[in-house]
Amino acid sequence: MDHYCPWVGGIVAETSFKFFVQFTFYTSLYCAIVVAAAIMCLESKLRTGHSTDGLAVGALVLAVLFGLFTLTMTLTSIRYILLNLTTVDYLKSKNVVHQLAIRVPRGTPRGQNYNVITYPLPISTTSPDPSRQTATYEVSSARDQLATRTFAIVRTEMGENPWDLGYYRNWKSVMGDNLIEWLLPIHESPCATHESNESFYEMGPLYQRLRARFGLPDVSSEEEKAEMKEMESRLKHGIHGR
Structure with a gap:
């Protein structure tokens, strides 16, 4: 277990961290699409001389806020994956002795x-x-x-x-072995199988x-x-x- 995340209403851990990253990534992409659509709508209204659409303004503001939030979480989570650290581990990583x-x-x-x-x-x-x-x-x-x-x-x-395996192996240990597994939530993280004979984690x-x-x-x-x-x-x- 890493920590309880109130934003997703559940625990973010080795069995769910991959899916959490994919969720925030696709949410940020969705927000980007909404932002683009809202801007196009407002631009069209202004160009044709119509009044500003309040729905488009509200959608733009919310999409920008949630887009920045989920993009930040996505980039932060990717950094943790590349370092092979959890959120809790990262907070004490500079001072911890194993x-x-x-x-x-x-x-x-x-x-x-x-x-x-x-x-x-x-x-x-x-x-x-x-x-x-x-x-x-x-x-x-x-x-x-x-x-x-x-x-x-x-x-x-x-x-x-x-447990730092290097950027590429760290990424594969969490996200999977190929591009399909990286993009789709179809398999759990390889690190959750615990197949190493040397340690609980490789x-x-x-x-x-x-x-x-x-x-x-x-x-x-x-x-x-x-x-x-x-x-x-x-x-x-x-x-x-x-």
Whole structure:
């Protein structure tokens, strides 16, 4: 969620921001057409010597007001899209510092400028039955250890945006992949699908720069497979050992 907009009577968020921009854009175009039609009507009245049409004057004034308003909202929203920021994010973008968890190989030690944490965290139980307590722990640990991940906790510099993909990719992540999707409200924003494996939202170039800045080792696909095989082997030996 970004914020509640009283002008559209609803919430402007990742699932509706694209449609909000399209709505304000087409509204501003409609107002421009009304302005042009009202001016032509008034010009015709003046040229033929007829009295000024009050309806045309009223339409012109309202169209100018709403046209400027919706055009301003459209241009502002496009700027937010190109920067990959929401309205609320933009208001604090200059002073915000993000704290990110970046995955590193298991066993990576703590650094001078960052801490490390391994998930899942150790399980603790307060069951009064010792046998039940042990059984619960073993089942959970055998399942969870296959998903063990280690993360380095790092902080960005003030004003850095980890989700800035660049103007073009930012635009496509919100408006869609082609011109038809940009102009017509037919599909939701690609960023709302949450298909990235690295983060809830796709990370930009700053993600790799943070790795280099803090000297964090990357996790290759081969290393990940080796970690999984090692963990599966330990679990099998542990089960057979019992």
